[in-house]
Amino acid sequence: MKIGAHLWIGEGLLKTIEHCEYxxxxxxxxxxxxxxxxxxxxxxKEEIEKFKGELKKKNINPIAVHMPYILNVAEDDKKIxxxxxxxxxxxxxxxxxxxxxxxxIHPGFHKDLGEKRGLKNIVELLKNFSNAKIKILIENTSxxxxxxxxxxxxxxxxxxxxxxxxxxxxxTAHAFQSGYNIKDVEKxxxxxxxxxxxxxxxxxxxxxxKTDLGSKIDRxxxxxxxxxxxxxxxEIIKDKYFGNLPFIIETPKLSLKEDKKNVEILxxxxxxxxxx
Numbered sequence: 001m002k003i004g005a006h007l008w009i010g011e012g013l014l015k016t017i018e019h020c021e022y023x024x025x026x027x028x029x030x031x032x033x034x035x036x037x038x039x040x041x042x043x044x045k046e047e048i049e050k051f052k053g054e055l056k057k058k059n060i061n062p063i064a065v066h067m068p069y070i071l072n073v074a075e076d077d078k079k080i081x082x083x084x085x086x087x088x089x090x091x092x093x094x095x096x097x098x099x100x101x102x103x104x105i106h107p108g109f110h111k112d113l114g115e116k117r118g119l120k121n122i123v124e125l126l127k128n129f130s131n132a133k134i135k136i137l138i139e140n141t142s143x144x145x146x147x148x149x150x151x152x153x154x155x156x157x158x159x160x161x162x163x164x165x166x167x168x169x170x171x172t173a174h175a176f177q178s179g180y181n182i183k184d185v186e187k188x189x190x191x192x193x194x195x196x197x198x199x200x201x202x203x204x205x206x207x208x209x210k211t212d213l214g215s216k217i218d219r220x221x222x223x224x225x226x227x228x229x230x231x232x233x234x235e236i237i238k239d240k241y242f243g244n245l246p247f248i249i250e251t252p253k254l255s256l257k258e259d260k261k262n263v264e265i266l267x268x269x270x271x272x273x274x275x276x
Contacts, residue, residue, distance in 0.1 A: 107149030
């Protein structure tokens with residue numbers, strides 16, 4: 001079992017490795033630039049090569065890059081869609097250059113178009129990246145607002161129309177908020193397998209939920225302090241499938257000390273069930 005955190009990248013790629021070591025992580029996730037801006041940050045080849053070298057030297061993997069929040073891959077407007085594709089082409093190319101293993105995307109919002117039209121738009125846009133070298137993971141959502149991908153019927157619809165280069169990032173808080181009770185992992189697995197094989201799920205976003213089961217309100221909480229609780233995370237970590245996937249936290253934080261506490265909780269659970 002590998003455990004990590006979403007790390008700040010404001011001080012550069014190499015600083016993320018220092019943060020990773022402080023947290024005693026062996027995997028992590030980053031944004032490549034400000035997640036709420038279209039602006040890009042240029043990185044020198046030397047920084048990228050040093051980063052890749054340190055990852056290999058310290059055996060830190062997998063590395064996930066998360067898509068910026070501002071992109072809506074369910075967008076219907078042709079001009080905006082073209083801009084999103086161009087942006088993602090740069091993002092995915094850079095993710096490949098830095099040696100990342102996964103590129104995580106949110107399915108987006110259909111707005112007033114309806115779910116069927118929104119899902120078709122997602123497929124149409126993502127087909128542009130069927131030959132990417134990096135594995136692109138679609139993250140399940142809480143179902144807040146007009147967000148898509150809050151159930152595995154949605155995710156199945158998308159994935160069956162794409163190549164094997166796509167998979168799923170399973171967010172525990174989002175699953176709980178959309179109605180999947182993490183405390184009963186066997187039932188969750190059965191519900192998933194009605195639509196898609198578990199093997200599509202390759203990464204866990206380990207987040208507790210501030211809101212209730214089925215709330216459709218996306219609010220993350222510290223591990224064990226939310227509605228999923230320690231019991232829920234014990235269930236998913238001891239599971240034969242989920243418990244062998246990399247876990248990356250996206251819990252609230254003002255400093256790395258909060259990440260450290262959450263990572264330590266997951267590590268103790270992993271040790272308890274022989275996953276570490």
